[in-house]
Amino acid sequence: MDNTFDVIVVGTSFSSSFFLHNYLAKARKDIRILVLERGQKNSHQWQVKNRKLTNISTNSSHVNNNPAKHWKYIIGFGGSSRAWWACTPRLMPNDLKLKSVYGVGRDWPISYDELEPYYTEAERIMSVSGPNDAPYPRSQPYPQPPHRFNNPDKILKQAYPDLYFQQATARVRQATKNRALCCNNGVCGLCPIDVKFTIQNELEYLYSDPRITLLLEAEALGVETTAGIATGVRYLQAGIEKIAKADLVVLGTNAIFNPYLLQRSNLLHPLLGKRLNEQISMWAKIDLIGVDSFQGSTSISANGYMLYDGPHRAEYSACLMEVHNVPNLRTERGRWRQRANIKLIFEDLPDEKNYVKVNETDPSKPETVHKGFSAYTMRAIDKLPELLPKALAPLPIENLTITGHSKGESHILGTVVMGDDPEISIVDKYLVHHQVRNLLVLGGSAFPSCSPSNPTLTISALSLWAATHL
Ligand SMILES: Cc1cc2nc3c(=O)[nH]c(=O)nc-3n(C[C@H](O)[C@H](O)[C@H](O)COP(=O)(O)OP(=O)(O)OC[C@H]3O[C@@H](n4cnc5c(N)ncnc54)[C@H](O)[C@@H]3O)c2cc1C
Known part of the structure; x- marks a missing residue:
């Protein structure tokens, strides 16, 4: 095979596929794009039949130095779109300007208004269901x-x-050409009736474009550069190391593998791999007096913003409430459904003490180092027993129990941060590497701040934005 292309894209999940969606729309008819995907293509039927999402375990692909903290993702065609729950809130405008509004963290180099049309486009592609009176400004329903x-x-x-x-979600309310409507079976991680948006059910067609050559089970090992210009990608396929050449290289391998690939390519920066972060969540189990629950039409029926934005963010973090509508019943006869289950999701303040590095014993793997969440976040969690009963006071509460935090939110962020200043950021607002100008690094690795909101709609909107502005 002639291993020279115009573009090489690494990964086939949200970051890469939403980029390709807009890039293919404007690219030349004779352009040649190589896509490298480390995993296999396992059909939805294969996943349901085998009751698993992939044949490559997360644990085998990176070294985790903290057993109390998990970082979850899926390797394979379509990446973690196979596993996600398809909760798709936008970030709130103030999430992008934490520093200027509340004096903490960092501002994004891109404003909510700039991103808004790309949010709308990403929601259209995913067929997102959501309310008319959303909490953030919208140009379209x-x-x-x-x-x-x-x-x-x-x-x-x-x-x-x-x-x-009502929660904005890509678990559809009405059937689409490729998806059934949500029946609230509650097994969203691998939806047996293929309701949620995945790359496989809605965007796999992109990879049949004659301009694309998709190589499966081809693991990128690093970006090749000469004199500050990316010239291609080194990769491993069937045990053989190869180099493909191209004029443009695009990484979409998530916030653990993006910085790791740059580290292995010797494209170093003092912040590369640092600021690894994601949200932390708690649970509230609320027994109600005389109010039955679980009538909603999807597994997570609502988002509450009562503890989210406001002056408190100068002192402690925002919290997003996710109301889970999957039955978790009481034991008392006649009162089984008198319960509400609410997940409380807190943003973290990215900190350099948490990072990704090349594992010293086995350099073929990245290592995640997590030393803890910020004091800013822990202050918000400490305040929960005081704030939550007040926020939920309109409910007839018999008993409210708050339980411990999760080991991982599966929202890996922050390790190839974007910004205007190359001294303190690695990619610019268009996700182009500050030093290597024909290299794009897509995905949640670019997020300057965390936000309690789920990140993937924003990741997808940023990829559409990056492809449009390239
Ligand atoms: C259980 C679970 C539930 C989630 N629920 C939600 C939710 O409800 N809402 C939300 O917003 N987010 C959710 N997420 C997070 C969401 O899935 C991620 O934010 C999103 O998938 C990130 O997309 P990505 O393209 O950047 O990376 P990924 O999805 O991680 O994809 C990376 C891609 O790169 C490939 N790859 C990696 N390394 C290499 C390499 N060296 N060479 C070639 N290919 C490589 C992978 O195989 C994969 O295709 C959830 C995640 C999980 C695991």
Whole structure:
């Protein structure tokens, strides 16, 4: 095979596929694009039949130095779109300007208004269902109507009309050409009826474009450069190391593998791999008096913003409430459904003490080092027993129990940070590497701040934005 291409894209998940979506729309008819994907293509039927998402375990692909902290992702065609729950809130405008509004963390080099049309486009591609009165400014209605609330949601919506909403989600409310409508079976990690948006059910067609050569089980090992210009990618396929050449290199391998590949390519920067972060979550189990729940039409029926934005963010972090509508019943006869289960998701403040590096014993793997969440985040968690009962006061609460935090949110962020100043950032606002100007590094690795909101709609919108501005 002639191993010279115009473009090489690494990875086939949200970052890469949304980039290709807009890039192919404007690229020359004779352009040659090589896509390298480390994993296999396992069909949805294969996943359901084998009751697993991939044949490569997360644990085997990176070294984790902290057993109390997990970083979850899927290797394979379509990446973690196979596993995600398809919760798709946008970030709030103030999430992008934490520093200028609240004096903490960092601002993004891109504003909410600049990103807004790309959010709209990403929502259209995913057929997102959401409310007309969303908490953030929108130029267009959601492509699909909102899911149905459960009864506790209705009480909270009445009490907080501007802070409580049906969750925006790519678990569809109405069937699409490729997807059934959500029936709230609650097994969203591997939806048996293929409801949630995945790369495989909606964007796999991109990879049949005659301009694309897709190599599966081809693991990128590093970016080749000469005199500050990317010239190609070194990769491993069937045990043989090869080099493919190209004029443009695009990495979309997530916030663990993006910095690792740059480290292995010797494209170093004092912040490369640092600021590894994601949210931390707690759970509240609320027994109710006389109100039945679980009537919603999807597994997570609502998002509450009562503890999210406001002056408190100068002191402690924002918290997003996720109302889980999958039955988790009480034991008392006649009162089984008198319960609400709410996940409370807190943003972290990225810190250099948490990072990704090349593992010294086995350099073929990245190592994640996590020394802890910020004091900013822990202060918010400490305040929860005081703040949550007040926020949920409109509900007839018999008993409210807060339980411990999760080991991982599966939202890996921050390790190839974007910004205007090359001294303190690695990619610019278009996700182009500051030093190597024909190298793009896509995905959550670019996020300057965390936000409590799920990141993937923003990751996808940023890829559309990057491809459009290239
Ligand atoms: C269980 C779970 C639930 C989640 N739920 C949600 C949710 O509800 N909402 C939300 O916003 N987010 C959710 N996420 C997070 C979401 O899945 C990620 O934010 C998103 O997948 C990131 O997309 P990405 O393209 O940047 O990276 P990934 O999805 O991680 O994909 C990386 C791609 O690169 C490939 N790759 C990696 N290394 C190499 C290499 N060296 N060479 C070639 N290819 C390589 C991988 O195989 C994969 O195709 C969830 C994640 C998990 C695991």
